[in-house]
Amino acid sequence: MPSPSTMFDKIWRRHVITAEQDETLLYVARCLIHEGSRHTFDRMEEEGRTAAEPDKVFAFSDHYVPTTNQAKGLSAIGDPKIRNMIELLTEHCRTYGIRHFNMGDSDQGILHVAGPEQGISIPGIVLVGADSHTATHGAFGNLSFGAGASEIYHIIVTQTLWQRKPKSMRIRVDHRLPFGVAAKDVILAIIAKIGHGGAAGHVVEYTGEALSAMSMEQRMTVCNMSIEAGGRAGMVAPDDKTFAYLHGRPYAPKEAAWDRALAHWKTLPSDNEAKFDTDVTLDAAEIAPMVTWGINPEHALPITGRVPSPDGARDAATKMEITNALDYMELKPGTALDDIAIDRVFIGSCTNGRIEDLRAAAEVAKLGKAKIPAWIVPGSATVKRNAEAEGLDRIFTAAGFEWRDPGCSLCTAINGDMLRPGERCASTSNRNFKGRQGLGGRTHLVSPAMAAAAAITGKLTDVRTLAKGA
Amino acid sequence: MQPFTTLTAPAAPFDQANIDTNQLCPTRFNKVPIGDPEYPKILFHDQRFNPDGSEKPEFVLNKPSYRKAQIIVADRNWGGGSSRESAVYALMAFGIRAVIASSFGDIHRNNCLKNGVLPIILPNETCAALRRQIHERQGASISIDLAQQTVTAPDGTVHRFDIAPVPKRCLLEGLDDVGRTEQFRGEIGAFRDRYRQELPFQATPGAH
Numbered sequence: 196m197p198s199p200s201t202m203f204d205k206i207w208r209r210h211v212i213t214a215e216q217d218e219t220l221l222y223v224a225r226c227l228i229h230e231g232s233r234h235t236f237d238r239m240e241e242e243g244r245t246a247a248e249p250d251k252v253f254a255f256s257d258h259y260v261p262t263t264n265q266a267k268g269l270s271a272i273g274d275p276k277i278r279n280m281i282e283l284l285t286e287h288c289r290t291y292g293i294r295h296f297n298m299g300d301s302d303q304g305i306l307h308v309a310g311p312e313q314g315i316s317i318p319g320i321v322l323v324g325a326d327s328h329t330a331t332h333g334a335f336g337n338l339s340f341g342a343g344a345s346e347i348y349h350i351i352v353t354q355t356l357w358q359r360k361p362k363s364m365r366i367r368v369d370h371r372l373p374f375g376v377a378a379k380d381v382i383l384a385i386i387a388k389i390g391h392g393g394a395a396g397h398v399v400e401y402t403g404e405a406l407s408a409m410s411m412e413q414r415m416t417v418c419n420m421s422i423e424a425g426g427r428a429g430m431v432a433p434d435d436k437t438f439a440y441l442h443g444r445p446y447a448p449k450e451a452a453w454d455r456a457l458a459h460w461k462t463l464p465s466d467n468e469a470k471f472d473t474d475v476t477l478d479a480a481e482i483a484p485m486v487t488w489g490i491n492p493e494h495a496l497p498i499t500g501r502v503p504s505p506d507g508a509r510d511a512a513t514k515m516e517i518t519n520a521l522d523y524m525e526l527k528p529g530t531a532l533d534d535i536a537i538d539r540v541f542i543g544s545c546t547n548g549r550i551e552d553l554r555a556a557a558e559v560a561k562l563g564k565a566k567i568p569a570w571i572v573p574g575s576a577t578v579k580r581n582a583e584a585e586g587l588d589r590i591f592t593a594a595g596f597e598w599r600d601p602g603c604s605l606c607t608a609i610n611g612d613m614l615r616p617g618e619r620c621a622s623t624s625n626r627n628f629k630g631r632q633g634l635g636g637r638t639h640l641v642s643p644a645m646a647a648a649a650a651i652t653g654k655l656t657d658v659r660t661l662a663k664g665a
Numbered sequence: 666m667q668p669f670t671t672l673t674a675p676a677a678p679f680d681q682a683n684i685d686t687n688q689l690c691p692t693r694f695n696k697v698p699i700g701d702p703e704y705p706k707i708l709f710h711d712q713r714f715n716p717d718g719s720e721k722p723e724f725v726l727n728k729p730s731y732r733k734a735q736i737i738v739a740d741r742n743w744g745g746g747s748s749r750e751s752a753v754y755a756l757m758a759f760g761i762r763a764v765i766a767s768s769f770g771d772i773h774r775n776n777c778l779k780n781g782v783l784p785i786i787l788p789n790e791t792c793a794a795l796r797r798q799i800h801e802r803q804g805a806s807i808s809i810d811l812a813q814q815t816v817t818a819p820d821g822t823v824h825r826f827d828i829a830p831v832p833k834r835c836l837l838e839g840l841d842d843v844g845r846t847e848q849f850r851g852e853i854g855a856f857r858d859r860y861r862q863e864l865p866f867q868a869t870p871g872a873h
Contacts, residue, residue: 209864212856213849217829220849222856224867231695234750244843250870259696280696320867327748327772341772343750345779345842353846355853359829361771391683392742392768425745427771448866449873456866491683491745512682512740512793519681609692628687628746630711 199466201363202432203398206338206463210321218357224320226252226350227306228293230259230280232325234344235351236287247354249292253315255306256281256298259610262572262599265298274611291351302445304575304601307331307419307545311411312577314444318433318460323350328545328625329428330421334414335441336433336463338398341422361427362472364397365465368405370479375659377555377642378413379547379623381405381477382420383485383495389475391493394426397473400465401431405479411440412551419546420625423492432464486532486655487627487640489520494627495640496532498657504528523629524637525617533655535639539620540569540650541632542596542643544606547623548574552643553582557590559647559658565595569650570612572604596650608632621649667781668839672762673808674735677725678796684739685746686773688712690755697751704758707751726759730804738795738807739766743784744773753780763809765816767792778832781839783809785816785826794818811837 200208212220228235232254239245246252259280264271272278281298288295296303302313307328310316316332322339323329325347332339342356350356366385372378386393399421406414414431421429438457441447448456483497494517496503502521505528508514521528526535542548542556553571571591573579579601582588588598604612606624614620614636623646624631627638639655648658694707706714713724720727726734737743737756743766744752753776756764762782767789769777777784787795798819799805805819811833816824834840846853861868 213852215845216831218831220846220853222853222860224860225870231749233696234699234754237698276696315870317867319864325748327746341748343748343753343772343776343779345750346775349842349846352843353853354857355846357831357842357846390742391745392770395742395745395768395771422746422772425742425770446870449871452866452872459864459866491685493683512680516681516683607692609695626685626687626746628685630691631687634691634711634716 199468201465201469201471202336202400202430202463203338203363206319206321207360209319212355217359219360221321221356221358223323223350223354223356224251225315225322226347227310227322227324227329228252228254228347229257229306229325230284232344232347233280233283235325235348236283238348239351244352246291246293246351251354252293252351253310254284254288254293254295255309256284256296256303257305258603258607260298260602261610262602262604262612265600268299277610301576304577305545305548305603308548308574308578311335311415312444312575314441314447317441317447317456318437319463323356327422328419330426331415331419331545333428333430334411334418335437336430336460338428338430340428362397364394364399364473364475365471366399366401366475366477367403368401368477368479369403370405371408372405372479372482375484375644375662376482377644378409378416379642380482380485381479382417383487383492383640384477384482386420386424386492387485387495388477389424391423391491392425394421394424397426398428398430399426401429406431407434410551411436412549415549416546420492423625433460484642484645484658486645488524488526488532489517490523490627490629492625492627492640494520498532498645498655500532502526502528502530502532533657535655536619537567537621537639537649537654538618539567539614540646541572541605541620541622541624542570542646543572543574543604544624545574546625547643548572548578550578550581552623553578553587556643556647557587559644559651559661560590560594560596562661563594563651565650566653567650569596570599570605571596572599573601575601605632621646621655666779666839666841669762669781669783669811669836671808671810672735673806675731675733675804676736676738676799676807677731677734678799679725679737679739680796682740683742683745686744686749686752686770687746689744689752690749695749695751699754704754708755708759728803735760735762736807736809737761737764738792738799739764740792741767741789743769745770748772750776753777753782756782765792765795778836779842781836783811783836785809787816787824787826791824
């Protein structure tokens with residue numbers, strides 16, 4: 196009788212090629228890249244390398260694409276340095292034979308939105324992406340993690356990667372989400388509990404009734420922000436929802452291969468008696484809509500809370516961090532979070548740019564009119580098309596929201612979309628770091644429904660109260 | 666990769682926890698090619714410089730005694746966030762060869778190791794004590810001996826640190842990974858064949 200294994204162990208073992216002392220050479224079944232992978236290709240050119248298995252590498256134009264007038268093509272991008280990044284990726288993909296989901300293609304999108312839509316993110320595999328939010332794909336029951344340019348270079352050249360085996364952490368969320376509480380609130384509550392580095396060195400498996408009850412879109416939101424808890428990867432056991440989502444997608448297995456895949460994938464979930472290095476438990480019933488008040492994602496509190504005081508900090512470094520955070524965010528200790536006025540709203544990103552996110556925001560948008568500029572940026576061309584087919588775009592535009600083209604946009608703020616210095620944004624993205632959305636910009640991370648509520652009231656707002664008043 | 670053996674150099678203190686890679690390299694600099702003359706100015710750009718390009722004199726790396734720092738002593742969770750390797754290129758372009766902290770973002774730590782920048786994990790109290798010393802004696806040097814796995818504080822106290830054997834050897838010898846991997850070409854080929862045979866539905870995207 197083999198000893199009980201975690202899902203992480205089972206997937207890891209299937210991908211071990213060899214080991215050298217503390218390091219294991221892993222086979223990488225899929226690799227995802229984007230325009231930012233230029234340093235990887237610069238090095239490939241410099242060293243005269245080719246791609247080992249280019250059919251397992253997928254490229255996405257997402258970080259640098261504009262979110263208006265995409266139909267006008269590359270030549271409409273004003274900044275030559277931004278345009279150059281998309282042109283470089285296009286050229287490199289052509290040179291190395293890599294499938295490229297490019298701007299203007301009907302299946303283009305953010306790598307963590309379009310990748311799953313294409314069925315690239317299947318259970319059981321090791322998937323590495325040139326982006327820290329690659330943990331998103333673990334929602335399908337695989338081992339997905341982000342890597343820097345040197346490791347991506349190694350993968351493209353050899354289709355393998357040296358790794359030290361991370362530890363395992365199980366985060367169980369009991370019970371179902373209460374009214375008005377979203378997957379985003381769950382992951383923000385987890386990060387607030389364990390800290391920005393709380394899962395460092397660990398692969399996290401999310402379990403419990405709340406996760407089982409979630410759709411694939413919601414699971415992706417949770418896994419996406421594993422990195423904001425410091426986690427190497429996040430994963431959820433595959434189940435019928437996973438299989439139903441994947442069936443028939445372009446890069447998912449088909450016909451006989453699908454049947455064989457299902458048989459294997461059903462063996463992946465962690466064994467009942469499997470031991471994790473760390474266990475964390477939360478009760479979904481106790482989670483409220485969350486907002487961040489500071490400059491990293493652990494600075495999160497329920498919307499019913501108040502801005503904390505540095506005096507309550509547990510140590511000198513934390514006290515300094517809170518003082519800096521409040522200074523940067525221009526907030527006073529004790530301010531009620533729902534009294535904070537907002538200048539702009541951003542709904543989109545690899546965290547919350549999927550169809551269900553837009554549906555949740557649209558439900559709230561129906562309750563009023565946007566008082567402040569509010570952008571909706573779909574995560575992919577497919578999300579945009581589907582939302583338009585459902586009429587979501589018309590709900591948003593009728594409520595005064597701006598309906599834009601797909602891309603990373605204001606989450607990473609390198610395509611020209613950015614906050615002005617001092618602007619305060621309620622954002623469905625994943626990072627509230629200093630200057631992340633533009634030099635001097637201030638970010639409050641929230642769920643799509645909470646972001647839409649802020650648009651309507653012009654301040655951070657408890658969406659539960661707004662919805663009940665309707 | 667530039668080897669790392671020993672280093673005795675001035676160290677700069679970063680007292681705040683959770684310094685993310687967005688601070689090390691603001692996103693708009695990700696597109697700058699390595700070796701560009703702009704690179705030495707990227708590290709902590711938005712905290713080091715005013716919008717008009719002038720220096721902010723209060724920022725630690727702008728203080729005369731820390732300008733030549735080759736070592737950073739930080740707090741917990743240094744380099745969390747984005748996987749951008751440009752954060753490491755920015756450290757290197759400034760001249761930083763080692764960072765001492767009580768914990769690191771995993772991806773950033775790997776990126777450091779792949780580029781010859783040594784990430785050293787020491788207990789939080791030790792990091793705090795080292796920072797106190799380099800605050801009190803600005804410009805004081807710290808010595809690092811990778812082979813011996815030691816950090817010597819300005820006051821002469823020696824602290825031992827852990828590092829796994831493979832990254833240690835790669836740093837000491839300046840080995841790059843692809844060269845090391847190519848020794849296993851046979852194993853990789855055999856693995857690939859087995860993977861295709863046992864898990865064909867995973868081996869080929871869109872398999873039938």
